[in-house]
Structures are given as structure tokens and as C-alpha cells.
Amino acid sequence: MKLISWNVNGIRACVRKGFLEYFKEVDADIFCVQETKLQAGQIELDLENYFQYWNYAVKKGYSGTAIFTKKKPLSVKYGIGIKNEEPEGRIITLEFAEFYLVNVYTPNAQRDLARLEFRLSWEDEVRNYLQELNKSKPVVLCGDLNVAHCEIDLKNARANRGNSGFTEEEREKMTALLEAGFVDTFRCLHPNKIDAYTWWSYMNKVRERNIGWRIDYFIVSGKLRGVIKEAHIHSHVMGSDHCPIVLELAL
Structure with a gap:
């Protein structure tokens, strides 16, 4: 089973930059996107043989997630509360026979860390x-987290220490998730691989010089560790400031 995750930073713009060509080429079983930045009815994607599930933010042109899957899920949930909604459109959960798939676009703490407390509370929720899902069947979590x-996951760790996305508090929340029985699939297969990034600033020639961060993940329940076949970063794919990541499971 092949799964793709990609923060497209506005799917309408990404479609103009080759999204559909890449989508057809990789032929994923499940394709997750984050930061779709649109409302219902603003785009119509002709994705033959795929079911489409969209979670739109209330705020126009902001956030949003979507999942395109060849296999119809047993159930679909938007958000994580009792109500099947989430105002920023950040989470979709699909239930399949063998696992839950959770597509997430984690809130940014913002440059001045104004949203850090909200972010940390979000992480706990x-x-x-x-963990509740994992009690009934394994979980595959993906998205822009x-x-x-770790320091290996960005180019200039020392200079960025304490900045949004590399604060001790945010890193500790990721550690807590892994210690709760989950596995970072890329690091499981490539524990020492350097210069492996999924996001680059739009500043001049930053991507050309590969001055990036690895902030997009596939994280799975520990009980799926044995079926992790491949975990790749498609850094050659343009169209967004993020690139797609790939997970192959022997399911």
C-alpha cells in the first residue's frame, strides 16, 4: 500500500504547478494534502477511481485538509471532538478495516510564538x-506537523533553537507522541540520514542550497513497525514550499 502526504500550500496554485501530473504518476492508494486554502465549490478535481474527503476551514483561504483514497473507508470523521467538525479544517480521520488514517495540519506557533500555548494544548488533544484510536486498531498519522x-531534522539547528517549529516545548510534544508507542517511519528506516528535508523557505536560493526542515511526517502505531517497507521524501517535486513524502506499507 502506497500513501502520500503533501502540504500543497494552496491546492489551486499547486494544480497550476503540476499537482495532477504528479498525482497520476505516483498512483498512490491514499493521497493526503494539507493547507488546501479554499472553500467548498472552489475547485473540482477529476480524480478517477478516488473517493474525495475535504475538511474546509471556516476562514476563507486558510488551512484545510483533504484525502483522496482508492478504497472507500468504513467511516469518516472531521476534527477530534464529539461534534464532527473543526473550525480550521485541520484533521480528517478515515477508518479502514486494518487501520485508522489521520491526516493532520498542525497549527504553527507563529514567528513570535503567540500561538505556542494553543499549539501545545492541540498536541495533547x-x-x-x-491513543484512543490505537486501542481498537493501528493508526497511521500523516501531515505537516x-x-x-531533532537537530538532524533541520539545516541550522543552533541558529533556530527556540524559534517556531524548533522550540523545546514543541519538540518535547513530538517525543511524548513517540514514547506513547508511535514510530517516525522515516527515521525508523533512515536513522542517520542527513540533509533530508520537506520544507524550505521561499527566500532566495534556499531550496537550491537545501537549507530546509523536515516537518512533514508519517507516524504509525508501533504494532505497524514490522510492515514499514519504504519511506521516501520526494524533494525533487516542486509546486509548493513543501515536498511530498511517501510511505509504503506491506498491507
Whole structure:
């Protein structure tokens, strides 16, 4: 089973930059996107043989997630609360026979860390949600999690220490998730791989010089560790300030 996750930073713009060509080329079983930045009815994607699930933010042109899957899920949930909604459109959960798929766009703490407390509370809620799901069947979490977990996961760790996405608090929340029984699939297969990034600033020639951060992840329940086949970063794919990531599971 092949899964793709990509923060497209506005899917309408990404479509103009080759999204559909890449989508057809990779032929994923499940394709998750984050930061769609649109409302219902603003785009119509002709994705033959795929079911489409969209979670739109209330705020126009902001946030949003979507999942395109060849196999119809047993159930669909938007958000993590009792109500099947989430005002920023950041989470979609699909239930399949063998696992739950959770597509997430984690809130950014913002440059001045104004949203850090909200972000940390969010992390706790999501971790608790994932642990509850994991009690009934394994979980595959993917998306832009807006944190570089370890120093190996960004180019200039020393200069960025304490900045949004690399604060001790955010990194500790990722550690807590992994210690709760989950696995970072890329690091599981490539524990020492350097210069492996998924996001680059739009500043001049930053991407050309590969001055980036790894902030996009596939994280799975520990019980799925044995079926992780491949975990790749498609850094050659343009169209967004993020690139797609790939997970292959022997399911």
C-alpha cells in the first residue's frame, strides 16, 4: 500500500504547478494534502477511481485538509471532538478495516510564538485522540506537523533553537507522541540520514542550497513497525514550499 502526504500550500496554485501530473504518476492508494486554502465549490478535481474527503476551514483561504483514497473507508470523521467538525479544517480521520488514517495540519506557533500555548494544548488533544484510536486498531498519522524533532531534522539547528517549529516545548510534544508507542517511519528506516528535508523557505536560493526542515511526517502505531517497507521524501517535486513524502506499507 502506497500513501502520500503533501502540504500543497494552496491546492489551486499547486494544480497550476503540476499537482495532477504528479498525482497520476505516483498512483498512490491514499493521497493526503494539507493547507488546501479554499472553500467548498472552489475547485473540482477529476480524480478517477478516488473517493474525495475535504475538511474546509471556516476562514476563507486558510488551512484545510483533504484525502483522496482508492478504497472507500468504513467511516469518516472531521476534527477530534464529539461534534464532527473543526473550525480550521485541520484533521480528517478515515477508518479502514486494518487501520485508522489521520491526516493532520498542525497549527504553527507563529514567528513570535503567540500561538505556542494553543499549539501545545492541540498536541495533547491529538495525542490523546490517537491513543484512543490505537486501542481498537493501528493508526497511521500523516501531515505537516510543523516541528523539526531533532537537530538532524533541520539545516541550522543552533541558529533556530527556540524559534517556531524548533522550540523545546514543541519538540518535547513530538517525543511524548513517540514514547506513547508511535514510530517516525522515516527515521525508523533512515536513522542517520542527513540533509533530508520537506520544507524550505521561499527566500532566495534556499531550496537550491537545501537549507530546509523536515516537518512533514508519517507516524504509525508501533504494532505497524514490522510492515514499514519504504519511506521516501520526494524533494525533487516542486509546486509548493513543501515536498511530498511517501510511505509504503506491506498491507
